[in-house]
Amino acid sequence: MKNVCILARVSTLQQDYERQISELTQFADANNMNVVKIFANKISGATKNEDRTEIQELISYVKTNKVDKVLCLEISRLGRNTLEALKVIELLNQHKIPLYVKNYSLETIDEHGKVNPMAQLLITLLLEIGNMERTTIRQRMESGYKNHIANGGSVGRKIGYKKSDEEIKSQYTEEIKLLRKGYSLRNITKITGTSVNTLRKVKSIAV
Structure with missing residues (x-):
């Protein structure tokens, strides 16, 4: 039976990583693996490795x-910063310990103890695609905002005015897409600039 560790992360204190742990524990049990340690934290994936206790504890262990x-x-549970995530993989590679990414069935080291170059490439691409998606959405939001102002649009709303649910859904289409993809409120705020309180309202209406 192989000894395995679980690495889990969520971005905000309001989120819970128990689903990740439960799913990975079930996977381990089904594949005759013994979970010897779980490393989990509630911290932004953009945080540097040296400031992430779960990463430091994992490497030390x-x-x-x-x-x-x-x-x-x-x-993305490994991190949203491509360079920082690849540093973790490299440290594991140095100790001949594979990282298995369940949702893509990717493993960084093969059964012969050799680095799997295809897995490394795919992981790098997935991390970069995630970064590009967040950047593109942020730029689209900024462009829309500037266009709205340039065409005489105003910021804010009249006193006593309350938007309908349909107006909210129409205004926050990008935010709704991100919410449905499972992005945290904190990360959506970073991407779109929309406040967490507004996102909570949007989530209650549209997700």
């Missing part, structure tokens, strides 16, 4: 204990 594999549910 695998250096001194027998670990055959590290499991994570999605590559």
Whole structure:
């Protein structure tokens, strides 16, 4: 039976990583793996590795204990900063410990203990695609805002005016897409500039 560690992360205190842990534990049980340690944290994926306690504890643990594999549910749980995420993979590679990304069935080291170049490439691409998507949405939102102002649009609303649910859905289409994809409120705020309180209202109406 192989000894494995679970790595889980959510971006905000309001979120819960228990779903990730539960799904990965079930996967381990079904594949004759023994979960020896779980590393989880509530912190932004853009945070540097040295400021993420779960990453530091994971690296320290695998250096001194027998670990055959590290499991994570999605590559974004490793981090949203491509360079920082790849640093973690490289540290695991140095100790011949594969990272298994469940939602894509990717494993960074093959059964012969060799680095899997295709998995490394795909993981890098997935991380970069995620970054591009967030940048594109942010730019689209900024462009729409500037166009709205340039065409005489105003910011804010008249006193006593309350938007209908349909108006809210129409105004916050990008935010709704991100909410339905599972992005945290905090990350959506960073991408779109929309406040967390507004996002909560949008979520209650449209998601």
